[in-house]
Amino acid sequence: MSETVIKLDGISKSFHIYDKPIDRLLENFFSKSQRHRKFEALKNVSFEIKKGETVGLVGANGAGKSTLLQIICGTLTQTSGELGVSGRISALLELGSGFNPEFTGRENIYFFAAMQGMKKTEIERKINDILSFADIGEFVDQPVKTYSSGMYVRLAFAAAIHVEPDILVVDEALAVGDEAFQNKCYSRINALRDSGVTVLFVTHSPQTVMSLCDRAMLFDHGELLLDDNPKDVISCYQKLLYAPDEKKSLLRSLLLSEGASALKSDSKVQKQRAQGNDKRDKRDEASLNDNDEYFEEGLKSQPVVYESDGAEILNPHITTLDGDKVNVLIRGKEYKYNYNVKFSSSVTMVRFAMVIKMLNGTELGGYISSHDAYSGIDSISSGVEYTTSFKFKASLNPGVYALNAGVRGINQGDEDFLARVLDTYLFRVLPVKEQCETCYIDFNVEQSHSIN
Structure with a gap:
C-alpha cells in the first residue's frame, strides 16, 4: 500500500474582514466589541494524497485553492482541523513569494535551497543544473527586483525542482512563462512524477490536468465538491463555471451529495428524475450529463x-x-x-x-x-x-x-x-475518457510499433 504523504482532516480557514482599518485597532483594545466579519476561505476540507500521485486542483478564482496550498506548505495556519505532511516540500506559490528582491538570482538560489535543508556542498553540486534549466544568462547575478515575471518564474521553478523534493507544489505561477518554457516544465514534472515525487498544482488548463494528473479536485466557495478522476472533475468544473447563476446551487448540491455520477445521464439520480415529475426541459437534463451536446446559457462571449x-x-x-x-x-x-x-x-x-x-x-x-x-x-x-x-x-x-x-x-x-x-x-x-491525443487539435493519429 502506498505511503500517505499529505493528510487533511476537517481543515477550515477563516479570515477577519474589517470595513475600516481603525476597526481592527478598536477591536484589539475593546475585546467585547466585535467589528469584523468572518470570511470562510476553506470549509471542513478532508483528503489524503499518496506518495507519487499527481493531483490537480481546479475551481474558479476565490475557490480556496491557493489558501489550501499555503496551509499545506506551512505559510498559513489553519483555523481548525488536522494537517499531516511527510517529506520535504518545495513550493512555487504566487509570483513574488520565496525570493528576496534585493538578492541576486544566484544568492536567492542558495538562500532558497538552504531553507529547504540543503547543505552548501549539495547546492554547489546542483547550481549549474539550476542555472542551465532557468536559462536567464547573465541576469542571474543581478537583483531579482530587476527581473521580468517570466525570468522570475524560470529561476523559481528551476530552484524548486532541484532541491530533491518529496512533494512539489505549484500554484499557477507557470502561466506567466512562455510556451516553450511551460513545455519544459511539464516534461520535468512528468519526470519527477515517474521518480516517485508527489505533485500538487493549481491550474485553469483542462488539457494540463487530464494529461498530467492521476486525480483532480474541484473546489468552490471553500468547499471540496469533488475528488475524482481528471476527466469527470474537469467536466463538472466546466459545467459549474459556465452554468447560469440560478442553476449553480443545484449543481453544487448534486456534486456534494452524489459526486460526479449525479451529472451523468446513466446515473441513478438522472433515472429517478426521468421517472418522476421533474419539470426541467430536455436542455436542462442534457446540461447535467456528459453524453449529449447541449446549449449552456452561461457560456457567453464578449464580441x-x-x-x-x-x-x-x-x-x-x-x-x-x-x-x-x-x-x-x-x-x-x-x-x-x-x-x-x-x-x-x-x-x-x-x-x-x-x-x-x-x-x-x-x-x-x-x-x-x-x-x-x-x-x-x-x-x-x-x-x-x-x-x-x-x-x-x-x-x-x-x-x-x-x-x-x-x-x-x-x-x-x-x-x-x-x-x-x-x-x-x-x-x-466535452472531455473524453482515456484521452491519448495531446495539445488542442485531434489529428486522428493512429500509432503502431514493431521490434526491429
Whole structure:
C-alpha cells in the first residue's frame, strides 16, 4: 500500500474582514466589541494524497485553492482541523513569494535551497543544473527586483525542482512563462512524477490536468465538491463555471451529495428524475450529463465588433446537423456555424469567412467561401440579408474555444472587410475518457510499433 504523504482532516480557514482599518485597532483594545466579519476561505476540507500521485486542483478564482496550498506548505495556519505532511516540500506559490528582491538570482538560489535543508556542498553540486534549466544568462547575478515575471518564474521553478523534493507544489505561477518554457516544465514534472515525487498544482488548463494528473479536485466557495478522476472533475468544473447563476446551487448540491455520477445521464439520480415529475426541459437534463451536446446559457462571449463598411453580422450560433442550437459539443461530431449578414450598401465580390481559435487568441483554423479576392458573389444589393453556414467537424480536444466571423468584398474601393466580429461565439468540447491525443487539435493519429 502506498505511503500517505499529505493528510487533511476537517481543515477550515477563516479570515477577519474589517470595513475600516481603525476597526481592527478598536477591536484589539475593546475585546467585547466585535467589528469584523468572518470570511470562510476553506470549509471542513478532508483528503489524503499518496506518495507519487499527481493531483490537480481546479475551481474558479476565490475557490480556496491557493489558501489550501499555503496551509499545506506551512505559510498559513489553519483555523481548525488536522494537517499531516511527510517529506520535504518545495513550493512555487504566487509570483513574488520565496525570493528576496534585493538578492541576486544566484544568492536567492542558495538562500532558497538552504531553507529547504540543503547543505552548501549539495547546492554547489546542483547550481549549474539550476542555472542551465532557468536559462536567464547573465541576469542571474543581478537583483531579482530587476527581473521580468517570466525570468522570475524560470529561476523559481528551476530552484524548486532541484532541491530533491518529496512533494512539489505549484500554484499557477507557470502561466506567466512562455510556451516553450511551460513545455519544459511539464516534461520535468512528468519526470519527477515517474521518480516517485508527489505533485500538487493549481491550474485553469483542462488539457494540463487530464494529461498530467492521476486525480483532480474541484473546489468552490471553500468547499471540496469533488475528488475524482481528471476527466469527470474537469467536466463538472466546466459545467459549474459556465452554468447560469440560478442553476449553480443545484449543481453544487448534486456534486456534494452524489459526486460526479449525479451529472451523468446513466446515473441513478438522472433515472429517478426521468421517472418522476421533474419539470426541467430536455436542455436542462442534457446540461447535467456528459453524453449529449447541449446549449449552456452561461457560456457567453464578449464580441469585438469592427466598424461596418456596408454589412452587419447578426445572430452567430452553432447548431447540430438537425438544427438544434448548441455550444457544448462532442469531439468528432459534425456541426454548423451559422450567422446572418445584412447589407447596408450595394457591394461586389462578397466572401464569407470564419475562424476557430483558442481563448488566448491563437487561431487554430478557419475557412473562406472563395479562395480568390475577385471570385466571390458577383453583387449584392443594399437591404438584402444572407444566411451563411459552415459545416465543420469538432476535431478539437476538450476545452473552451472561440469563433470569429468576417465578410469580405468591395464597397467602392479595394477588396477588404465589409464586416468583422471577433469572439462572436464561445463553445466547449466535452472531455473524453482515456484521452491519448495531446495539445488542442485531434489529428486522428493512429500509432503502431514493431521490434526491429
